[in-house]
Amino acid sequence: MAANALTGLLTVSLPSAPVGFRVAVQKTDNSPNLVNVVDDHSCPVACLSRWGDIAALEFDGTSWFRMPGGAIFDSGRNANGEFVKFANGRMECLHSDGPLMDTATMAFNIARSSAPSVWTFPSPFAPGTLPAVRGMAVNHTGRWINAYARSNSGAIFAQMGSTVSATLGEERLDASGWWLDPVLSPGTLTLLCMGQSNAWFQGTGGPWNISPNVSVWNCSNNILDLTALGNRWGRCRQGDDPFRLPDAGLHRNNFFAHAAHHLHMRTGKNVRIILVAANGMPIERWVNGNARADLYTRMQAVLSAAGVHFVDAMLWMQGEADDTSAGTYPDQFDEMLGFLDADKILSSLAPVVVGSVAPARANIKAVLESLPLTRPRVKCADVGSLTTIDGVHFAGSAAPAGGALFEANLATLMDLI
Incomplete structure (x- = not known):
């Protein structure tokens, strides 16, 4: 079965079939368009939003039923x-x-x-x-x-x-x-990574064995305006943009580089990182008063410079600066996701993994860890217990484990495990 969702939404309806007949429907392009697979019984609609998403259905003689992921198809x-x-x-x-x-x-x-x-x-x-x-x-x-x-x-x-x-x-x-490849992009997955200092990272040392199949866009960070947006893709190298800090010579580690490495190892696909981060910035620097704020606008400009219009997933490591205003954070977070959807950067069901924070920021830590409870597309990587250098910023030695936690949660959302 092949059909196009050129208007943004395709609904697949299935005819009657012999008892026990099974069919798998898969989205095979990387557009932001959605594919709805509607069974005619009690299961919810399967909304395929990401390249490679799969829905399997079985006919019982009267109705089509969604099959759970672990069910035997053949x-x-x-x-x-x-x-x-x-x-x-x-x-x-x-x-x-x-x-x-x-x-x-x-x-x-x-x-x-x-x-x-x-x-x-x-x-x-x-x-x-x-x-x-x-x-x-x-x-x-x-x-x-x-x-x-x-x-x-x-x-x-x-x-x-x-x-x-x-x-x-x-x-x-x-x-x-x-038997059905869940990641059908032509060899490449793109991760939008954002946040404040722990997204950019502060800790040095620790292993850095990042596959050459992971590439990064070389924008500079800790910038709020539209300068230094980057001009090329390159290998993940410590000390180079987008990981470079002004203290040249100190090789910072990074959660997201390790997450991308693990994602490549799991899928065999090339993985690209776009990192937009700034030290000490609260979420209102992304969204503020129902408007896109300066870091959101910078992110859009970086994506444009990189020639990227649509990403496969978002990794978010931010919140320490919002500890004293944690009560408003969920609404601001949802507002940001709404803008990403409206701007067709991230589809409305694409996976989002947020990182927890160290116990020193207890208020926002609780909020971040609760976000997945009412948001099925969101998971929280529990990095908060990893080693820090000052009670807030994570040590370089913690980066590999933290990256693995981000990727494991992402893989779960992508039905890779």
Whole structure:
């Protein structure tokens, strides 16, 4: 099924079908347009807003029902093993009847190997995706499985051992990935990252092992006007814009760089970061009195300079400056999301992850952590318990763990886990 939502909204209606018939509907463009999938029973409408969003439905002879993400969409068995497809697009394959293997061949100078064998998956994974392939040797200590040369349709594997042995051993293999790719963008996800000093980051040190598949727009930060908007995409490098601070030579770490790294590792997609932040700025510098304020306007200008009109998700690390006025924060936060939707920067259902703050800002910490309770598209990364350098600003050593928390919450909202 293919259709266009050129006017901003597409409604997919399904005809009658045999009992047990299942269908998956997926949004396959990165426009801000929405796709509504309406069943005719008691389940809510599925609103697909992000590139790759999936809704699976099953017909019971009378009505179409939404299938929960963990429901089995399809399964089967053939000479290559067994497979199970889930309604959220995940697939698991199992191979437990492979060839018997020895470890009689030299490999890597330190190990012995069987002759390689090819496992063709019992059902192919989505084109362009690479499943995770794992294996174990059965009933043989000191042996393991090396799986390599993966594709969406199969992998090569060999049984390995630390000693030469002609004894034949069994193995068990499994592969996990996607039969429907939930991230169908042409290789790129774009994250809009905003906030105050903990978004820009203050702590130095800590690991910085960011994939070259993560890129950043080189705007400068801690600026409220429309200068230094950036002029190129580049690698994530400490000490360079957008992470650079005036104290040249101090290499700050960053939550968002690590979050983007983990997102790339999970999806295999390139990830782009646009970071707009300023020290000590309350949320009213983004929205104030039902109007877009200076940092919101700067964010729009940075996006324009970068040639970005629509982002996949937002990561938000802000609030310390609002601790004494925390009561008005939820309304201001909603106002900002409303502007992002109206300006077609972020769709109305796109994922938003906010970061908690250190316990020293107890009022706003409670508010930030409560935002997801009434906002299904929002999750809170509980970074507040991580190490700080002064009770407010997070240490460089905390950045990898904080980034992982941001990404795990984002992946949950994107139905990646």
